[in-house]
Amino acid sequence: MLVTVLGSSGTYPTPENPASGYLVAAGTTVMLDCGPGTFPALLERGVVPDAIVLSHRHGDHCLDLLPLFNYLRFARTDVRRVPLLAPRGVVERLAAFVGAGADHPFFDVFAPLVIAPGESHRVGDISLEFGAAVHPVPALCIKVTADDVSLVYSGDTGPGGDLAGLSSGSDLLLCEATLQGPPPSDRYPYHLHAVEAGEVALAAGVGRLLVTHVSPTLDPAVSVREAAAKFEGRVDHAVPGMEVQV
Ligand SMILES: [Zn+2]
Incomplete structure (x- = not known):
């Protein structure tokens, strides 16, 4: 299974890094999130995914579906x-x-499927399982399994929810780490601090951790260090263009 980071910038894209978007290829290719800037990155690779999964409706995770629609159309x-x-x-x-009504080309280009936490779905050679993320809108964490290996992508989530359970024993955890430092008592409940990404990786016993969705105002090297203080396995920042063989 090959994971390609199209973009990993938290909350908004920068000139160097699109917002959230990842390709997972194992015979079948699935795109996880479609944040601003990821469509040109996809086009650059000449890839049309066999399926697209959007973790939630926040713009930094889904807006490039619109240029992707025009391209496919x-x-x-x-x-x-x-x-x-x-x-x-x-x-x-x-x-x-x-402006898509039921007979709009949007519904010819795409075949939408509403997913609830706890459900699973198969696309070609890839199996998908979904858990509940902790976020102010309906949001999923996603497990991708193929070739006897698995990846879990947190989407956007605060502590709790299904992330740790879904990640149990996974080979790779692609986990949001929007914030840094020790979580304060009045912490924002809908994103993780880097140290918490490390704690989830440790609790779930994953093979490797990639921290992602780091706020562009922060130094990702600090996020890696904070996560690595909790998780003894390999920890890296998900930089755009990175390819990880799982
Ligand atoms: Zn969000």
């Missing part, structure tokens, strides 16, 4: 009904932006 008429998996309320909002 006009330039790739050979590709249709791409499975588009997302929690409730995501696809309706993106479709409304292009």
Whole structure:
């Protein structure tokens, strides 16, 4: 299983780093999130994913679905009904932006499927399992399994939810670490501090940790150090363009 980081910038893209988006390839190719800047990165690689999973509806995780729609609609008429998996309320909002009624090309290009935590789905050679993330809108953490190896992507989440359970024994945890330092008592409940990403990795017994969605105002080397203080396995920052063989 090959994981490619298209973008990992937390909350907004920068000139150097698109917002959240990852490709997972194992015969079948699945795109996890489609944040701003990830569509050009996808185009650069000449890849059309076999399925797209959107973790939640925040713009930094889904807005490049709109240029991807235009590309598929006009330039790739050979590709249709791409499975588009997302929690409730995501696809309706993106479709409304292009004014899509039921017979709009949006629903010819994409085949939407509403996903709830606890569900699973298969796309070609890849199995997907979904858990609940802790976020102010419906949000998923996602487990991808193929070739007897597995990756878990946290999406955006605060502490709790299904992330640690879903990650149990996984080979790679791609975990958000938006914040740094010890979580204060009045902590923001819907994102993780880097130290908490390390704690989840430790509790779940994963093979390797990639911290991602680090706020662009922070130094990711500090996030790696803080996570590594809790998790003894390998810890890296998910930099754009990075490829990880799982
Ligand atoms: Zn979010």
